[in-house]
Amino acid sequence: MEKIFKTLSQLSASTILLILSAIFVVLYIEAKPAIEKYGLHFLVDPRWGVTVQKNNTPNVANNTANSEVGGINVEDDDVLAAIGALSPSEEQKSDVVYGGLVPIVGTILSTLIAMTFAVPIAMGIAIFLAEIAPPSISKPVGIAIELLAAIPSIIYGMWGLFYFGPFIAKIFGGSSVNLLVAGLVLGVMIIPFMASLTRDSMKTTPNVLKESAYAMGATKFEVIKDVIFPYAKKGIVGSMILALGRALGETMAVAFVIGGVFNFPHKLTDPTVSIPVVLANNFAESSGLSLAALFYLALILFVISFIVISFAKFYFLRDKK
Amino acid sequence: MRLIINKIILALSTLAAILGLIFLFWILITLTIKGVKSINLYIFTHDLVDNGLRNLLVGQFILALIAVVIGVPIGMIAGIYLQEYSFNNKFASFIRNLSDVMMSAPSIVIGTFVYAILVNPIGHMNGWAGAVALAILMLPIVVRTTDDMLGLVPKELREAGVAIGAPKYRVIFDIIIKAAKVGIMTGLLLAFARIIGETAPLLFTSGNSQYFTINLNEEFPSLTVAIYNLATMPDKHLVDIAWAGAFILTFFVLLINLAGRYIVKDKK
Numbered sequence: 269m270e271k272i273f274k275t276l277s278q279l280s281a282s283t284i285l286l287i288l289s290a291i292f293v294v295l296y297i298e299a300k301p302a303i304e305k306y307g308l309h310f311l312v313d314p315r316w317g318v319t320v321q322k323n324n325t326p327n328v329a330n331n332t333a334n335s336e337v338g339g340i341n342v343e344d345d346d347v348l349a350a351i352g353a354l355s356p357s358e359e360q361k362s363d364v365v366y367g368g369l370v371p372i373v374g375t376i377l378s379t380l381i382a383m384t385f386a387v388p389i390a391m392g393i394a395i396f397l398a399e400i401a402p403p404s405i406s407k408p409v410g411i412a413i414e415l416l417a418a419i420p421s422i423i424y425g426m427w428g429l430f431y432f433g434p435f436i437a438k439i440f441g442g443s444s445v446n447l448l449v450a451g452l453v454l455g456v457m458i459i460p461f462m463a464s465l466t467r468d469s470m471k472t473t474p475n476v477l478k479e480s481a482y483a484m485g486a487t488k489f490e491v492i493k494d495v496i497f498p499y500a501k502k503g504i505v506g507s508m509i510l511a512l513g514r515a516l517g518e519t520m521a522v523a524f525v526i527g528g529v530f531n532f533p534h535k536l537t538d539p540t541v542s543i544p545v546v547l548a549n550n551f552a553e554s555s556g557l558s559l560a561a562l563f564y565l566a567l568i569l570f571v572i573s574f575i576v577i578s579f580a581k582f583y584f585l586r587d588k589k
Numbered sequence: 590m591r592l593i594i595n596k597i598i599l600a601l602s603t604l605a606a607i608l609g610l611i612f613l614f615w616i617l618i619t620l621t622i623k624g625v626k627s628i629n630l631y632i633f634t635h636d637l638v639d640n641g642l643r644n645l646l647v648g649q650f651i652l653a654l655i656a657v658v659i660g661v662p663i664g665m666i667a668g669i670y671l672q673e674y675s676f677n678n679k680f681a682s683f684i685r686n687l688s689d690v691m692m693s694a695p696s697i698v699i700g701t702f703v704y705a706i707l708v709n710p711i712g713h714m715n716g717w718a719g720a721v722a723l724a725i726l727m728l729p730i731v732v733r734t735t736d737d738m739l740g741l742v743p744k745e746l747r748e749a750g751v752a753i754g755a756p757k758y759r760v761i762f763d764i765i766i767k768a769a770k771v772g773i774m775t776g777l778l779l780a781f782a783r784i785i786g787e788t789a790p791l792l793f794t795s796g797n798s799q800y801f802t803i804n805l806n807e808e809f810p811s812l813t814v815a816i817y818n819l820a821t822m823p824d825k826h827l828v829d830i831a832w833a834g835a836f837i838l839t840f841f842v843l844l845i846n847l848a849g850r851y852i853v854k855d856k857k
Binding site for chain 1: 592594595602603604605608610613616619620663664666667669680681683684686691693696697698699701705706714725728732757758779782783786788793796820821832835838839842846847
């Protein structure tokens with residue numbers, strides 16, 4: 269009995285490893301048709317579901333990826349419908365190209381906007397809670413912040429769509445769904461998470477250190493800058509990277525407000541798309557090559573966020589056990 | 590000069606805190622106003638096809654509950670392994686870190702994974718797939734909670750159990766788990782709160798349904814997916830229903846979180 273339970277517990281612990289590697293392997297297998305067809309060129313190709321002529325390729329400048337492909341690969345129902353006007357013989361000569369550049373850029377840009385917006389505010393909240401506010405204020409506010417971190421992300425998305433988007437559009441012009449709104453909503457969403465983690469790492473600074481600095485006549489700002497920050501640096505940076513990882517993979521807060529169109533953003537108020545949103549909007553209706561391309565995107569997202577989070581965990585937030 | 594800089598910086602960070610709080614309360618207030626206005630008895634007694642929320646609420650709850658049934662035992666036993674059987678060897682700390690990384694994995698990617706193994710082979714979306722996706726999301730949280738909470742149990746309790754000749758699994762189940770019961774329960778509650786508000790992994794695994802169903806082999810109704818669909822509808826009445834759903838969901842999630850805090854505080 270003891271042996272059975274021990275083995276069982278070992279097996280359960282291994283499921284974590286099993287699931288993670290299964291995610292990686294399954295995504296790779298499903299993405300394989302797209303990986304084989306487009307290779308790494310996928311990462312820099314801004315076209316998604318664009319039909320190109322095979323033999324004479326006048327309208328598309330950059331065509332190295334599909335010029336070598338031999339077979340006819342128009343498997344996707346959506347695309348077939350979209351190019352329904354083409355006669356079958358023309359279809360034989362045409363090919364559909366999928367490239368991931370637009371959603372990849374959209375993901376990176378929206379995350380960057382979110383971080384630029386969220387980091388100062390979250391730091392402000394953390395400093396306020398840890399050092400400035402008296403306990404009678406910092407306690408309820410701290411709890412409120414933690415509760416806000418628990419609100420489902422879809423709520424942030426809805427708020428962005430109906431209130432924040434129009435508000436931003438009034439200031440900056442343009443439509444109420446665009447890259448800027450998506451980045452800011454994402455920023456608002458990660459603020460509570462980032463603030464409470466940062467506050468927690470700031471609070472690990474021993475009081476003795478702070479008190480001795482105060483005794484030397486340091487001001488509060490100097491204590492924060494020269495004692496708390498250096499002491500809690502790793503924890504603070506680690507929390508920020510964790511928040512960044514969360515912003516990278518966030519779907520629902522962004523899906524409402526980014527626009528969801530494959531459009532390379534030339535200015536901040538252009539609508540575009542991010543990897544999770546592409547997945548959310550197109551996955552259920554796709555098949556064949558377009559589905560493989562979506563799996564390719566999912567794999568890219570998984571690998572990026574895996575690297576980012578592991579970096580935060582292993583380098584900055586190492587368990588002291 | 591130093592004092593002035595000090596004043597400015599402190600004022601700035603207080604300002605940042607106020608700004609952040611304004612945003613967050615803006616969200617809560619609009620949610621409450623919009624939600625309360627649209628809530629009535631009708632939406633609790635009718636299904637989505639008649640502009641109600643009943644099937645969605647039940648569906649979301651069933652999905653989360655099945656996820657708990659799948660995820661909690663595996664996660665707890667894995668947590669027990671990490672704390673009680675591993676003696677902190679390399680494998681255990683590897684799993685522990687991996688589980689932490691998995692906790693932050695994008696939920697939509699888990700959705701695509703489940704789609705590949707449970708939806709594509711079957712040919713259509715089904716409730717089981719949604720529940721499994723939620724269970725995978727929940728697993729690392731449960732592992733972490735169990736691991737942490739068992740770590741708080743004093744060593745003497747374990748030694749006392751072993752000293753009276755009990756086998757290790759009896760010590761774990763009869764002594765250690767009981768000692769850590771409150772903490773583990775709280776953790777499970779918070780994990781439940783986390784998965785019940787998830788949308789992304791359900792979008793293309795369990796899909797959505799207009800009708801009341803408890804048949805998990807078919808597309809399954811879910812509140813969060815319905816909110817996503819309804820909120821982008823041009824019909825204003827449907828948007829109001831989405832707000833009502835969003836309010837109920839948030840209220841429920843916050844309630845569970847508060848309950849979790851209360852239990853922890855009570856124990857202290």
